[in-house]
Amino acid sequence: MSPILSIIIPVYNASEYIQRVLCSILSEMRKANLSEKQVEIIVIDDCSTDRTLDILEELKNTIVPHLIFIKHDINRQQGAARNTGLKSSSGKYVWFVDVDDLLGDGILNQIYSPEIISEPDVFQFHTAAILPDNTISIEPYWQDIIGPMSGKEFLEFEADHHYTNRIRASWSKWYKRDYLLRNKLFYQEGVYWEDIVHTLKCIFLANKVVYKPTIGYKYIHTPNSDMRGTQNGKKFADSIRFCADSSKFLLESETSQKIIESMRPYYAKVLRKCLENLGQLPKEECAKICQIISSIDVSYISRFMNSNEHDWLLDTIAISKLWHSKHNEN
Template identity: 30%
Template structure:
């Protein structure tokens, strides 16, 4: 049993070493790493090349391409992969020393289509923000989707799931190129809907770095690509139905779509000082004609259990400016708590 680890990189020269260090530390050595430099303008390629040259024990392919986005880079890596299982990591993430061993031991005899595990959100100093784990399970992909959408007992991130390579190839599952947000969820949900067997293990084995400069924390209207990504998933479910399709599709196109839409509104507003919500909506409408109007009836029917979001939705439907004011209040409160915590910490040190 062998594993291919596909890593797209774009202007991540600071993060190449930590990632490759975590790969060099693997207790099981039967894996290959495929690094795709997606047209970086910094020294990402050169740094990776130098590290790999110093560690020939690491089986690696270093591929340089013109900038085409993370989805195209992942597809390039998948095409170059030769392992039985494929794992996709981002260039600023890293993994536990026992990850490859865990993949091997849980797929050797069972040979599931999909294997997933727990993960941690971490800061740049590697301190943990939160762990996401779930109970061990051995089920179908459709049951795993129910655990994600209905029971909310399972969370999966791009770097916490491995796919049988032949399963992806036989079902024609690829990343949607030129989609900059939501492409990872689209890929995972499509794969789960076709998986005959999906195994989940509770161990935390990968680490998702939360960078303030990432697309998730900046003003980037393209992040609303996720709306079309979710629609493509729903269309895929219709084309390849499974038990529970209608319930999961309804949750996807209402609760999940609304929560992701408002998360992106919030991060855009917080990503640029003084950004007005009406200007943001105009920018969204210019990039995706009619989307703000299309989302209003969906938002109005939100049936999730996030009370804070429900309050923000009511404010938004009354007046987007009122919603914007709530976001400013929330941001200022978070900043105040952070400053207070810092001051109190200094006082404790002095005492």
Template identity: 25%
Template sequence: MKCKVSVIVPVYNAAKYLDEMVNSLLAQTLKEIEFIFVNDCSTDNSLEILYEFEKKDTDRIIIINLDENQGPGGARNVGLQYSSGEYIAFADSDDYVNSKMYECMYEKAIEDDFDLVECGYFTERRNKEMMLWDKSMEGEVSFDNRVRMFMSCGFIVTKLYKRSIIIDSQIQFIHKIQFEDVDFLSRVYCKVQKVGIVDRPFYYYRDNPESFSNKGNKSKYFDIINTFCTEYLEHMRKEKGYNILKPVIEFVILGIWFDMFKAYVTKSPKIDINSLQKIDKEIKKYVSNYGENIFFVERAKHDLFKDAFLINSFDSQKAVVILENVKI
């Protein structure tokens, strides 16, 4: 059987959700499909649950049990090594999918030899169905649409990727840190030439407070962001479109630093100018003139937090005044 789609699922202590996720995969109407579960050193009974499912569908289920914790990115990299599908998909072990998801997305992919197919999703956090991209994104990727990809970033799990885009370009995930999906998607966005859109909410994104992205290691947030920025820029500078895409690539970096900036501001009883100056100093290691980024400047026109974030690059005292007024 020729495998049309490989679905890679990193698993870490997901016993509470695994039944629903695995059952939703096994119910897929696309039959030429394989499911690669990478157990990332779970300490609960996730592995035992996977083995029970494997007995029911030995032909399509592949289980990889890691000896050392790799994080979601590292686990996905291992899954890629075992994949054989014409197209690749990723799913998170605490979510679930519509039974027609991969058949519909594969049909769209081969309709016009698309490199990437995007579908809609339901988000539990907002309790609503959403589409990241509309139909105007479909077809040959223009420069403007490539910029839109970077600015929206999105989720790795709502997409179907042509295998050659990932494997031939040697695109991998960063190991053991947050934002590995941002780096992966940015590298993919540099490569894709044709995009397909399926405007149906096939993926069900659960708001799991125990997930890797929600928990993270907040005490080492500076280290995490600095590690990410260093590797991200190293990867992006190797892309042939880097010079023309540089402002939007830097916008991606600023978005991550802004989240930290806003979290500090909203949770601190009093704004400390020294902390703002420290954040400013760290950002300038990667984007020296970030206060003038054309994409972030546009976003800041209607958001005082973003405005203060940019002003902090020039005048931290003025940023403090703005933020104190916002918090009143």
């Protein structure tokens, strides 16, 4: 019998975190009285250079004998590691968990919940953030079950109720594995923030989405994470990339004006932050932005926003001039 849930964990130089996340999973499995027959754990190592591999071997030989451990031959970043895990999984549902985070208390009890028994393509829940001082922060979230309904209806519901606190990251959802494979919903590889566009497509194309107001995940604010670590030109460019790719997808999918208008503020906020912080980057990182941007069709952004506010992205010379202006201000 195949497991109900595959938990997929990409790792790279994660010696500080890997035991903690695996112990969190094992603890939640015990609470829910689940074994490896119901929950499959897959770790994909993306060519770590620290003690991650040694620790994984130790854990597999002791507390996690059923661990499925896959090693990449070359470093391909998180999106590729997630794709490897998805293709190697056998669970009815998959859950992409980050190595530096923890599972929410009691979340694995949802395996036998009416919501999962109804077999949604996407099962969405909420998360808590653990701050550097170990305090817990929970943003306001919708307090009632939403769905089951189609993905488009789900996005219409959010638009109707002006609900903007749905977590966009992959770790706040369980996906039906066959749904992802059938629709070729793989992550873009070699980029940062690959889950933003992936999540949008997964929800939009789903026949059935269910949201349950439960805290299913604990997101730990790690200082050296992609989000909070040192910013660079590629991270800036990939932020612009997901805005462009999301805009293109929504426009080409003939999305309702209601959904588009509800999503504009999020993407506008991302782009304004990029512009605001542009001058803080070294000159060579601005050049990297220009190089990457030249391969992205950013024209979709202005069409999606129905505004020329972000037309500075259309011209790499304009980007360089803006960098000089903002860099001098700093």
